[in-house]
Amino acid sequence: MNRKTLVLPAVIGLLAPVLAACGSSDSGGNGGDAIVVGTTDRFTATKDAPAPLDPAYAYDVGTWNILRQTVQTLMVQPRGDGEPEPEAAEKCGFTDTGNERYACTLRKDLKFANGDAVTASDVKFSIERALRIKVDGGPEALLSTVDTVETKGDREVIFHLKTADATFPFKLSTPVAGIVSPDDYAKDKLRDGFDVDGSGPYTLESEVKNGELVKAVFTKNPNYKGALTVKNDKVEMRSFPDDAAGMGDALDKGDIDMMTRTMTPEQIKKLSNASGDIDLIEMPGLEIRYLGFNTDDSSVKARAVRQAMAQIINRAELVSKVYGTGAEPLYSLVPATITGHSNSFFNKYGDPSTAKAANLLSKANITTPVKLTLHYTTDHYGTATADEFEVLKKQLNASGLFDVSIKGAPWKTFRPAEQKGDYEVYGMGWFPDFPDADNYLAPFLDKDNTLGLPYANSNIRNTLIPESRREADRLTASKSLTTIQDIVADDVPMLPLWQGKQYIAARDDITGAEWALNSSSTLQLWELGRGVKG
Template sequence: MKKNVFALVSSLAVLGTALAGCGGGQQASNQPPAEQQSGNGQSQTPAAPAPAEKKPQVLRLNLHSEPPTADPGLAEDTTSGAIILATFDGLTRIGADDKPHEAAAESWTVSDDKLTYTFKIRDHKWSNGDPVTAHDFEYAWKRALDPKTASNYAYQLYYIKNGEKANKGEAKLDDVGVKALDDKTLEVKLENPTPFFLELLAFRTYFPVNPKVVQGNDKWAGEANTHVGNGPFKIETWEHKSKLVLVKNDNYWDKDNVKLDRIEFAMVEDENTELSMFENGELDWAGSPTSSLPTDAIPALKDSGKMVTKPIAGTYWYKFNTEKPPFNNVKIRKAFTYAIDRQGLIDNILQTGQLPATGAVPPSMVLNPNGYFKDKDIDTAKKLLEEGMKELGISKLPPITLSYNTSEGHKKIAEAIQDQWKKNLGVEVKLENKEWKVYLEDLHQGKFQIGRMGWLGDFNDPINFLELYKDKDGGNNDTRWENPKFKELLNQSALESDLDKRKKILADAEQVLMDDMPIMPIYFYTQSWVQDPKVKGVQMTGLGDVDWKTAYIE
């Protein structure tokens, strides 16, 4: 976004979106009250020492963009995902050890065949005071699978029995393997044993929603006064494209372990302005995961030792629209992919320890450590371009446009790649940038030739990066590419219980993906940021998610 994109989530690692966004606006800082002294100063008796002043528990951050939604069933980007993780709890929640722990579910049992999970829902309430029940989970999951909802993340629920069939109109929603046995008991039946299922439950598409709220207002998730969640915080203020304020949710089941009273977000699109606000004391944090650091400032920030950098399970790539010439030709797609100098981009622009991506799956779950092609293979690129143009019967390429969402970092990467394509292939490429929400809609509608996107893992398994491209009309595909062999390999992997054999199947699938090249991998993400030393307890996961539940001001 977790992760889309960019799901749909950053520093120049995530650059505001991995399926993630960007935005503009400003928010006034919340300064602590001035210290006061009492007494007339005339007494000779030493005054007792004043008690230590309690630090206001207010965290001030920047969102590089307006979150497109705060609805867990519809969100597909990391900006929305960060707000949703703060305002909702799934059955599980990822802890500081990067493992799933009890959250809305206080306990569970698993059948011997690993196909049936039974969850005990703990006693807790929605932020509006309604009780959270097992029915709310059943409703939320079936709502996301309902074709009428048009959730681009519905495929994350395909692990549930009949989830895929229901989403594709081949089965009834009543046939989906999730059922509230009573208010406190949720039974879930799976298609196949899924070893990462408990981790997946901590992802937003599996979060509950309040049926009464959702059914009463189609726009419930877009305004502070109508948004209802069950997480550690709730939305107090949402001034669109200006600021967003979260406050502690007193109805949260674990409220005693939530230390922050408020999280105040500015919405400033310019990275230099954001960094200045941090340096002026108006923000407590700048950069990833909800924004990015300005590229020009990175060398000095590195030298000062202030910048924190962390590798995450994510890939920055460009997508081809494989239905539009000339990128309906695989050789031309490969030519553009091979002609990029990834290491040069990292050394001269990104500068925060990224790795060149010559495959789709990131290092933490790598299937082929050697990659599938060479970085900066210019001779092969020229040869493939010539062959591809002959196959299309053209002597000159049509006008080509590279699209990206507004961000200084995305712009610099696009300009560098534009220059490389001109130098290495003799190709002129026009650049086009759009505001994040508009950009995302155009990408989904096929209104692009080459478009940037990133993907952060929703869970730590290669299938999460490959299943994006299983179906031509899949919610986060956008490339319009589909390959029967690729689909069959992914289906086989779901049935294979031997981990080594499953890894080989998935490696074969990634090979098919890279042979057809509907996407152009560029680099594997890191996240970089600067923070005030007094900010403690912010949890940054290996998947690029951020959780402020345990954060506090020292």
């Protein structure tokens, strides 16, 4: 195979994906065997989290990628990113000048997969259900600006908002706003297990072993009516939890047709330089990684301790040693490609400096070395996470100002412990709910934030976030957004580390793979088809 780099047509707002591949047909096509997709995401139902796929509960990129195939939303992010477009809705828009009243009209003859009609009352039920159940650290925070939901007839839904929210159309494109039926979902209780019923492009059949979903089979929904064009009849998603190598072997053998998150840096490098019948597709990514702080914990309660860590950590070295070309240093919670981004941490701290860090600690009368444990999850963000935390430990300890140890735990243990405040410092990743600066700030800094951070800044919560949401033009909102980022760099309740790229690897008879993952890490399985090998 002759490998080449193909730059696809430019997409709205971001660079186009780059495809290192042989030539193949773009025709796609239905029929034939199921297209099989591998992922290292783990899907478990436990006593503490028995309802992983309930739209009112699910709030991670893996479970959302299942819901996006099966549960329809009023709005959807378009193929090439940009402003959200109507999906279950025929049209949507603000009906006032203050961005506080948002109305949608449903498509005609909209149906659930079982053939029952989807009505405005189902939309009202779904939104109110998520708000009523209100899971701690859950996705209902995205709907926090909703005051009341009104219906007019079977097709019109009107959202009355508590405050202006120019980002609300984006929020209606997320699974927490997914439309479900009161016949399948209780109004005040989560639905346990791995069953999902909706009106999306696919129906779901789950294969479960020992409380863990090992295979999700998506079959084209014959009753689907929406904006998406479904280019296949069936897709299987197979889970290779914490086993990127096994997923890669399955692709090499032809047991799967495509693999997505998360590949190791070594796999990406190998596929970039190899020839064969597997195509590696690189695309812009909006994933970020950061350290979170329990600012109530005595070890990091002093701001100077957190500032000193920000002054010492060498992001460029971290990225180079662990992720290579697959990531870039990040100096704000907001990625560099998002409108409103500011390099606030670099502006405040500049290049890494042990001397400056020592001065910060000395002025605050902090005794050194400061003893800390950095916690990370072993099975949620890829196997390179352990290597990342080894580098962070070495950097901090080499300064002589810190005595750092690291400790890993599986996600099912790590996430509840983080939410309960058991960790003083911990590593997390963020895949955006939608590509707007607000979604990198409000989920962590507003009231009832997703991490349960004890840090609270009244100026951010009461003035700056509301100010930014009043501006439909996000460039105009940049002043408020920049001020928020500057405050975060000064107080350091979170410490951004890096921004990642995204990769898909697919056998070269699979078409549409370059569109199968958008900038928010949303799998768009409906884009996949089978063509002719190059």
